[in-house]
Amino acid sequence: MAYYIIIAIISYLIGSVSFGILISKKMAGIDVREKGSKASGSTNVLRTVGKKAAALTLVCDILKGVVVVLIAMLIGIIIKDLDDALLVQIAAIAVVIGHTFPIFFGFKGGKGVATSLGVLLLINWQIGLICLVFALVIMALTRMVSAGSVLAAILFPVLTLFIGQPYFIVAGNYFVFSVIMALIVAFNHRTNISRILSGTENKLSFKKK
Secondary structure, three states, rough: OOOHHHHHHHHHHHHHHHHHHHHHHHOOOOOHHHHHOOOOHHHOOOOOOOOOHHHHHHHHHHHHHHHHHHHHHHHHHHOOOOOHHHHHHHHHHHHHHHHHHHHHOOOOOOHHHHHHHHHHHHHHHHHHHHHHHHHHHHHHOOOOHHHHHHHHHHHHHHHHHHOOOOOOOOOOOOOHHHHHHHHHHHHOOHHHHHHHHOOOOOOOOOOOO
16 A cells, blocks of 8 residues: 555656746746646647747656656566556556646646646557547647547547557556546636637637737
């Protein structure tokens, strides 16, 4: 039990490193949470700081998910008789919670989409790529990042019912885990969902200004 708690704490602390906040302060001298949607993710960084800052934020947030899954797997290799799949799942959930409620930044962070993608690509690259492409298509059609993010999150547990392999790190039952991850992403987008339903959600512009 102690090792599961340890990986949860480590993952939460890694998730709590809000790169969107750090990068926006470094590159623009602002706290991105005081602008736009008030979130620290790459979408709000794109709107308020710019493409370079958003790209850096996106990559770093994805890497948070990758790193915690690798750490969980490493602990599973070193410490025998642990449930490797459970370690990975605990790490994944904890890092997204840390990203959403970062202890280092007043528990006000991002929505966990990029970090969830990093986790998913490493756990099962096939499901990860399908969700990514699906999200991008929805975003292109609706011009709403939130719509693509939420629908891709919902697609995740559906795909786990049909795609059992390949699991790049460790095989296991990921359906309950996928439902939890989808619920976290949907919860984090609750205000966006409300705006989508009311027709007032912000849209991205693909035109050059």
